């Protein structure tokens with residue numbers, strides 16, 4: 001799943017249409033749109049709103065550590081042409097000076113740049129960075145939920161020294177996002193690939209669920225069981241029958257002690273790297 | 275190969291920074307305050323980052339030398355390791371770095387001059403006692419040598435420190451820099467090996483055993499002293515035969531006179547690193563092996579560990595005298 005966070009509805013409109021996202025029936029403090037693979041939330045303007053919206057999605061919808069998070073929006077820059085798409089390689093909160101560095105293990109669909117999150121619209125465009133108002137709040141919050149390789153910010157230049165922010169209309173903002181859908185698509189596909197990879201890694205070994213349902217284990221025993229079942233599955237190359245192997249076990253403790261002896265035995269005889 | 279380079283503001287104009295950046299003209303350069311902002315952050319996945327690591331150029335401010343663990347020794351009285359670089363371009367599944375660091379990015383500390391000053395001081399402090407400096411603890415000493423110019427910068431120093439030795443530890447074949455210079459008599463170029471069969475799966479990106487042996491032969495013909503490091507020993511059924519073949523292949527090709535030292539140690543790492551790696555690679559069969567934990571360290575079960583050590587020690591001592599043999603546990607000498 002990819003969670004997309006956008007500040008205002010007009011910027012989201014082209015994406016809702018392109019990805020066929022439907023409004024959630026759940027009436028909470030934020031408007032949420034969903035498909036099978038994407039979720040989009042309208043956060044409102046500013047880093048506090050962005051942080052709150054990200055927290056809301058995590059708490060209400062998606063606690064998976066392998067979901068990806070993407071902040072999309074418009075931004076200003078001294079000289080970059082209007083409509084240019086930028087992936088953030090560094091995000092600085094102008095308020096407190098803290099910075100985040102989204103790891104660029106994916107191939108950026110366009111240019112990357114430093115993004116500075118400000119509390120009020122930046123009209124001077126000092127330096128070479130891109131200015132906007134949500135990224136730092138979003139990034140600081142989302143990186144509490146998942147690994148930073150899966151969290152990114154993509155901004156489309158909407159204003160610069162020759163075309164000030166006062167000229168941006170709702171339709172204009174929507175058109176800027178719409179023009180960059182190919183880049184956004186490319187980004188989403190790569191994020192999807194990484195998220196899928198990560199979710200395959202964190203997947204529980206298949207027999208575990210059944211065993212947890214069939215016997216009772218304390219929290220510590222569950223931890224041991226998970227560890228032993230993982231080793232058992234790897235060492236047996238998946239050729240195991242959890243239904244038959246433990247028919248003689250009456251308690252969770254018996255399961256653990258039998259499984260330990262099985263794993264000890266096969267680990268000496270079958271360890272060959274994959 | 276490197277698409278992103280993070281640079282600490284403090285060393286943005288350091289000549290070595292400029293030299294390294296010039297080698298990657300297409301890389302995106304990103305300035306940062308302290309490398310830890312990137313390297314030490316929580317919420318990073320070493321395994322994902324290993325797919326496309328970035329480089330971080332930084333300055334080391336203190337703790338240039340660390341006392342080496344006693345089992346690291348190859349003779350001499352004092353032992354220190356140092357890390358001009360953190361992380362490695364290879365991807366050995368058994369490597370402790372993936373359990374120790376959160377990030378797979380390569381950190382290069384560009385202020386070599388400060389490391390060298392610390393070495394000079396330490397060497398002086400110990401008078402005429404032998405001091406060993408080990409360079410391949412948190413990285414491979416040579417794998418990135420064309421970029422870091424580590425050997426070209428550090429080896430001349432050792433010509434002026436006759437009581438000190440430098441160990442370069444490597445799995446690479448990047449020896450061009452060494453072949454260009456006169457051999458340094460107090461430097462050991464040490465190569466690590468595991469048998470080819472587990473190596474193929476467990477050592478991603480590492481040059482084949484034959485190519486490493488070729489590199490060793492070139493170095494020895496040029497007059498460099500060589501080290502052999504069978505550490506970590508890796509278990510798999512039939513390990514006795516696999517190691518026997520490995521020792522035979524290596525010792526039959528290298529002249530004994532060129533071998534400075536051979537060390538031996540089983541796979542071991544702190545429990546915490548082991549747990550971190552299992553979390554990163556829950557699908558890795560190697561980590562499902564016959565391991566156990568003792569005193570905070572994970573290694574093979576005691577009987578197996580002893581068996582591996584004694585079998586390999588006996589086999590090695592068929593090829594070399596005891597004076598060149600440095601097992602991590604003196605019981606096997």
Ligand code: SF4
Nearest residue numbers: 362364365366369413
């Ligand atoms: S070569 Fe050494 S440092 Fe590099 S990954 Fe392998 S074990 Fe680790």
